[in-house]
Amino acid sequence: MADNKNIIYGLYNDEVDLLKAVKEANGDHLEIMDVYTPFPVHGLDPLLGLAESRLHIAGFVYGTIGFLTAFLGMSWIFTKDWPIIFGGKPHWAVPAFIPITFELTVLFASIGMVVTFYIINGLGPGVVNPTIDLRITDDKFCIAFDKSEVDSSKVESFLKRSGASEIHSKTI
Amino acid sequence: MKEEKLNYEFEGGTKMWLAIGMVIGVVCLGWTFMTDDAIHTRFWSNFLHNSVFFTGISLMAGFFMCVSITAWAGWYVVFKRVWEAISMFLIIGIPLMLIVGVGIMLHMHHLYHWGDPAMLEVGGDNYDKLIDGKSGFLNSKFYIGATVILGIIWVFLLNKVRSISIAEDKEGADGFNKHYSIRKYAAAFLPFAGFGSAALVWLWIMSIDPHWYSTMFAWYTGASWFVSMIAVTILVLQHLKGKGYYQNVSNEHFHDLGKFLFAFSIFWTYLWFSQYMLIWYANVGEETIYFKQRIDNYPILFYANLAINFVAPFFILMRNDTKRKMGSLGFTAGLILFGHWLDFFLMIKPGVLHTAHEVTGGGGHHGGESHAGGHAVAESGHDVAHAAGHGADSVFELGFTIPGLLELGTFIGFLCLFMYFILALLSKAPLTSNNDPYIDESLHHHT
Numbered sequence: 001m002a003d004n005k006n007i008i009y010g011l012y013n014d015e016v017d018l019l020k021a022v023k024e025a026n027g028d029h030l031e032i033m034d035v036y037t038p039f040p041v042h043g044l045d046p047l048l049g050l051a052e053s054r055l056h057i058a059g060f061v062y063g064t065i066g067f068l069t070a071f072l073g074m075s076w077i078f079t080k081d082w083p084i085i086f087g088g089k090p091h092w093a094v095p096a097f098i099p100i101t102f103e104l105t106v107l108f109a110s111i112g113m114v115v116t117f118y119i120i121n122g123l124g125p126g127v128v129n130p131t132i133d134l135r136i137t138d139d140k141f142c143i144a145f146d147k148s149e150v151d152s153s154k155v156e157s158f159l160k161r162s163g164a165s166e167i168h169s170k171t172i
Numbered sequence: 173m174k175e176e177k178l179n180y181e182f183e184g185g186t187k188m189w190l191a192i193g194m195v196i197g198v199v200c201l202g203w204t205f206m207t208d209d210a211i212h213t214r215f216w217s218n219f220l221h222n223s224v225f226f227t228g229i230s231l232m233a234g235f236f237m238c239v240s241i242t243a244w245a246g247w248y249v250v251f252k253r254v255w256e257a258i259s260m261f262l263i264i265g266i267p268l269m270l271i272v273g274v275g276i277m278l279h280m281h282h283l284y285h286w287g288d289p290a291m292l293e294v295g296g297d298n299y300d301k302l303i304d305g306k307s308g309f310l311n312s313k314f315y316i317g318a319t320v321i322l323g324i325i326w327v328f329l330l331n332k333v334r335s336i337s338i339a340e341d342k343e344g345a346d347g348f349n350k351h352y353s354i355r356k357y358a359a360a361f362l363p364f365a366g367f368g369s370a371a372l373v374w375l376w377i378m379s380i381d382p383h384w385y386s387t388m389f390a391w392y393t394g395a396s397w398f399v400s401m402i403a404v405t406i407l408v409l410q411h412l413k414g415k416g417y418y419q420n421v422s423n424e425h426f427h428d429l430g431k432f433l434f435a436f437s438i439f440w441t442y443l444w445f446s447q448y449m450l451i452w453y454a455n456v457g458e459e460t461i462y463f464k465q466r467i468d469n470y471p472i473l474f475y476a477n478l479a480i481n482f483v484a485p486f487f488i489l490m491r492n493d494t495k496r497k498m499g500s501l502g503f504t505a506g507l508i509l510f511g512h513w514l515d516f517f518l519m520i521k522p523g524v525l526h527t528a529h530e531v532t533g534g535g536g537h538h539g540g541e542s543h544a545g546g547h548a549v550a551e552s553g554h555d556v557a558h559a560a561g562h563g564a565d566s567v568f569e570l571g572f573t574i575p576g577l578l579e580l581g582t583f584i585g586f587l588c589l590f591m592y593f594i595l596a597l598l599s600k601a602p603l604t605s606n607n608d609p610y611i612d613e614s615l616h617h618h619t
Contacts, residue, residue: 042618043618052492056492087453087455088455089453095448095449095452095453096449096453098445098449099449
């Protein structure tokens with residue numbers, strides 16, 4: 001990888017300690033590179049100043065496309081392209097179209113959102129992402145700093161003070 | 173934790189407004205009674221409509237509270253008293269339904285066609301084989317008996333849940349013992365509420381159209397009540413919060429209530445549509461008559477029902493922030509409460525009107541047994557006639573095909589009675605139960 005980073009990071013045992021530490025780091029104006037947790041921690045996003053995800057807007061758009069595809073598609077097929085009478089119903093039998101329209105709306109929205117999520121995050125088959133520490137997928141909470149952006153000694157004393165159980169440096 | 177007023181004080185100003193509302197309701201009911209036709213169709217159908225609506229809301233509050241207790245949920249505990257208070261309205265709602273039941277027995281009204289004894293005389297002019305076949309279930313004794321027995325069981329169990337919960341607050345939690353006994357009563361309540369409400373919905377509402385039946389009807393009505401209950405909860409909480417109570421009920425709680433409002437509006441639509449589509453697809457005469465009546469004679473209400481109860485909440489509450497903003501959430505809650513009241517209007521009025529028309533002399537098609545099979549066909553020819561049965565050419569007739577001012581006044585009266593009862597109960601106990609084991613989880617609730 002081209003842009004190797006020298007990072008320093010601390011591991012915490014508990015998400016409450018982690019939240020406190022992130023608040024302190026914000027107060028000390030230490031630029032956090034990223035925070036890694038084994039599960040979504042409530043209240044972490046606003047502390048890190050992350051913008052609200054726009055994935056749901058994309059989902060709405062995909063859903064609308066699915067809705068239109070199904071509804072207009074069936075309307076065209078059953079009135080213009082190949083009109084057949086089913087059970088004495090009119091060709092344009094709207095109630096019968098609704099379940100399929102609903103299903104395609106959900107299908108388009110869900111698949112569209114998954115694909116968008118993968119593309120935005122650079123995920124996909126064959127992609128290798130560096131893991132700072134394997135235990136952050138299990139029971140450790142990690143705050144990582146980029147050494148080129150912060151003063152390492154300051155960070156180290158901050159991590160000690162805020163109750164990190166381990167402190168490591170690494171190049172990724 | 174913010175400093176908060178724990179004991180609700182039911183102020184004179186609020187009391188006065190609610191009393192004025194109740195007077196409006198009584199005046200409207202009286203006015204309806206005076207200006208009504210000979211058998212008081214409009215009066216009794218309005219009475220039934222509002223009684224069923226608010227009784228169901230209180231039942232659903234008890235049901236959801238007991239579901240939450242049984243499921244070990246914690247988020248709602250901070251405003252648990254509101255659901256306890258709403259569920260207690262059954263003490264008034266069940267007697268209101270009993271008035272309707274006694275009315276059937278004494279032939280004071282003709283809301284239910286099966287209440288007419290002439291339909292059961294074998295060989296008589298008005299003999300109806302289908303109704304005779306259901307007479308073991310559709311009779312006034314069963315109606316009154318089921319309402320009384322289930323009503324007593326419901327009120328007993330919900331009152332236990334509420335009183336132990338208040339005792340937990342006053343006398344201390346006694347370890348977890350009080351909580352465990354609340355949980356036992358809550359669990360016992362669930363089957364009675366689930367199966368019992370279905371049977372009572374058949375009697376109270378579905379039997380207005382006694383030839384028609386739908387296995388989805390209890391679900392559909394239950395969903396309608398449930399959404400209305402969530403809307404009432406939101407409005408009561410917003411009112412109390414505006415008065416300076418419940419400062420610990422945060423946007424997070426409202427967000428979750430908004431999610432329930434959103435999700436159960438969609439659930440209601442799902443049931444509404446499923447019932448409609450199956451009947452439309454199968455196209456069986458006895459079943460389609462129900463929707464044909466409503467689409468032909470109530471076109472605006474029929475589609476407005478979907479627009480208000482599905483399209484509006486779906487698009488308004490879809491976003492995250494509209495569930496958290498008090499304005500948009502309160503507006504949607506109010507709109508939905510009114511929308512589901514219209515839904516019940518549409519369930520009740522067409523059938524009652526049809527029965528009234530037959531009772532007052534329009535019914536000539538009960539020509540003995542041979543007609544039982546062709547009944548639905550005969551009925552469909554009757555539709556237009558019965559819409560105009562009250563003398564108007566237009567399909568829009570106030571109080572029958574669309575709600576008029578008297579209906580709205582009656583609604584306001586019942587709503588104020590309902591609110592008065594809830595607020596009076598809320599003033600009897602501290603608003604937040606600080607000894608509930610889940611109170612901390614609820615205070616720190618985060619969606």
